[in-house]
Every structure is written in C-alpha cells, then in structure tokens.
Amino acid sequence: MSPRAQWKGYLQFGLVTCPVALYTATSTSERVSFHTINRATGNRVRREFIDSSTGKAVGREDQVKGYEVGKDDYVIFEPDEVAAVVPGSDKTLHLQAFVAYADIDDVYFDKPYYLAPSDRGSEEAFVLIRAGMQKKKAAAIARTVLFRRLRTLLIRPYDKGLIATTLNYDYEVRSADKAFEDVPDIKIKGEMLDLAKHIIATKSGTFDAQAFDDRYEAALTELIKAKIEGRKITVRKERKPEKVVDLMEALRQSAGVTGEKKRAPKRAASNASRPRKAG
Template sequence: MARAVWKGHLQVAELSCGVALHAAASTAERVSFNILNRKTGNRVQRQYVDEETGKPVERDDIVKGYELASGQYVLLDPDEIAEAVPQSDKTLRIEAFLSCPNIETVYLDKPYHVAPSDAVSETAFAVIREGMRTKNVAAIARTVLFRRVRTVLLRAQGAGLIANTLNFDYEVRSARDAFADVPDLAIKGEMLDLAKYIIETKKGAFHPSDYDDRYDAALAELVKAKMEGRAIKPAKPKPQAKVVDLMEALRRSAEAGKATGKQAKPRKTGAKPSSAKAPRRKAG
C-alpha cells in the first residue's frame, strides 16, 4: 500500500472515522537532471550570497523578512513563524455538501486519494462515501494540512474519496479581466451548423493513458541517444495550412471529418504504447 502523506479523522456532524490521504499525482517519474560543473563533472551546490557584500551567508544567519519598503524589512525567526501557524487537531471537518455540477474547477488544486486508515473506520467511512454517492454531492471540509489551514473538496470515487485542496479566493484571478475585451458575438446559420457538425465528428472519451508528455518523452529519448552515441534530429514543425476565410476553414474541417469518418473511434484495450524512454534513474 502507498505511504500516506497525512493521517487524521474525517468528521461530519457526530460521525467520525480515521482516514489517510495519499498523493494522487506525482512528478517523480519525470526525467530530472542534476546541475554539474562542466569542467570537473562534479555536482554543484546552491549557496546563499549577501546581495550587497557578495559574501556567502551561513545557514544560521538566514532569516525570513517581509518587505515594508525598499530595503526595509520585518525580520521573522523560524520559531516565531512556527508559533503563528495554526495547530492541527488532525480532523477533516465537513462543513457543507454541494451539488457536484456546481463545482468551479478553477479552484481545484492538488488531488489526494482518501481511504480509511484502519479496519475499525471502514464501516463509518463507507456510510459517508455511499451517502455522498447516492445524493450525488461533494463535501467541503477544512483542516490543517502541512502547516496551513486548507479548504478541501471531497468526492466519492470507487472504493474511496478523492480530495482536492482548493485555491483560496484571493489566489484565483477573475475571468472578467481576461475576457474583458472579448466581444459577445452572435453566431448563427451555416457557420454555427458547421461548428456543431465538426464537434459531432470529433466526439470521444477522455482516457488519460492516450495522452503522453511529449516534452518528457523527448528528453528521455535525448538521454538515451546520448548514452548510445546517436545523434538526434530535431523534429520539424508541421506546416500550418493558410486559410484566410473563416467559412472556408469550417467547410474544409467538416469535409475532412466526413471523409475520415472520425467519430468516437473505439479505444484499443490491452495494447500499451511503445516507449523509447531511458530508465528513470537520476544521474550522479
């Protein structure tokens, strides 16, 4: 079983059960590099340097500071920061339930898998999970995670729950600013019909395994080629078709979809995509 990153209790009203959070996403499998000295081949270390004197600063002399004005700071010692951090009682308290379709995804942050932490908690956990599944609701809960008070969204999935920490309101930028200059155009007639037809021919389902990290795969292939003494030819970008008329572009797209019969191709199962990735082993 995967190692839990947090253990505590899930509580709703008077019902409580022990739960464990497991990281649902990880970057550990990405290709990673070490920083080396080109001349010696040795790894290099980062070092803090005084901005004014240029001299190295010892770890014990490093403190955090909040800038009040240019060059003026309020200094905060680690002990002072630790005392200001909210104390955790290791309880994930459900404060409200809401309809699943009403969740704004822009607020979703890191995902976690939630499971009962022991056999004693399994029944109470199942009651909460099945109640949420039956009512098709998500739960909003709060707790202290990793020294910060976090709001968490819980949803039933499979035998457990999926938890997403939520971005705070001040962290999410308003869409109003981003869309301020976008005109509200009314699209009708053939143009809208063609758009709907193109969407229909492109219908499918989301299977995460169908989408690879091309940047990571390219880095892995580069490392493998260097190990084997091969040269890598840079991939040439595909030429973009130049279509000036929007209506003509829509018609061509519709014709292309009609010619290929591209409509929700059945997904192959059991076949794994070939991979040219080098072994996931950190250098050094």
C-alpha cells in the same frame, strides 16, 4: 508496498468519526529530471544563498524570514515567531456542508489526494459516509490544518474511497475579466455555426487518460538513450502553424465539405417531420 500517507487524522460526519489517511493522487517523480552541470568541468553545480551586498554565502542557520516594507528595508521574523501563527490542529476533517459537485467551479481546484480509512476498525464508518454521499450524489466541503495552513477541501466519492481536493482561496484565483476584456461580442450563426456543430459531433468521444501519452517525456527518454549510445542528435526547427485566412473555408475543409458541395451538413429529419406511409 503500500504508499506512504501524507497526512493522518479523522473524518467527522455528525457524531460519526473515523480515522483516515491522505495519499498523494498525482506525482511528477517519474518524469525525466536533469541536474545542472558546469560545462567546463563536468561537475554538478551546487546552489548557495548569497548575501546580495557582501556576496558571501549565507548558511542555513543564519537565514530568517523578512517582509519588505520599503526598498531594501525588511522586518525580520524569527522561526518561532512564524510558527506561532500556524493554526492549531485537532487533526480532523470537519465536514462543513454538502453540495452538488457541479456547484464548485474547477478553477478553484488545487491538488487531489486519495482519502482512505487508516485502520481496520474504521472501515464500516468510512464506507457509510461514502455510500451516503454516493446515494445523494453529493460532495462535501471540509476544513482542516494541512501542511501548516488551514485548508478547504472538496471531498467526493471515488471508486471504493474518496477524493479530497484542496481548494484555492478566492484571493488566489485571478479574475477572468482582464484575460477576456479584448474578446469581442461576435454573434456566430448560419452555416458557420452549423459547420462548427457538425465538426464537434463527428469528433465526440469519451475521456481516457491512458490514450494521451506524454510525447515530450518520451522524446526526452529517447534523447538520453541516443546521447548515451553516441548517436548524432538532430536538432529540428520549430514549425509555426499556418495563419487561417478564410475561416469559413477552413471550417468547410475540417467538416469535409469541399469543391462545389459547400453547404452545411443536413440535419437528420426527425420522425415527426417524415411523411407517414399510407395505411
């Protein structure tokens, strides 16, 4: 069964336009989910919107948007007033510019979507756009109205199609200055830096998403199974990681340098530094 498209429109490349569809690339629907239950009755709890002053439930038809201008003072907006500011849409992904993928800081990445042709007649134009981007190793910045908001997307080749990732606006990304302001300027060098580089080199590898399992999800599944079968649930206490007292010794042990052998791993001699054999 084909996935349901989240959005359908057009991809415009110069004077070339082709019909396309966006499909959600990630989903949390397969995760274990719980309902909130009344412990006393075993019944499911239902959420309601309650008036903060009267304590009475407010039906959906009586709910409107409000912007707070002072304490308990709100400007009220009717649904049609809010709808009036939604940008008009021609359902077109307008390619604004082509950039190197590495030029976009991934802190701006929001949500990825698969972008594919939406009908048979558009496949050749779609493949042309994808092939051109692959050849130039470029990504495209595009804009369109997506889910009631004007969004900026980064479009790049992926497998036989394209990936369109919505980008956060600049005002949505917090400055790193506050988060890092207490990090001191410390110069690391000598044996300590060599040990760190050695540990990184010995653990070098490639990323394989299938190699990383969701242990919490697996544990929840086992917990549910045990509960249904009436088995006893053992509640374990959380273990706190031990505090590192001697950073250098911890590095040595991580690198496998113990006992009397406490020197940093020697670097392999280059061909240029090796003595030549006599001819």
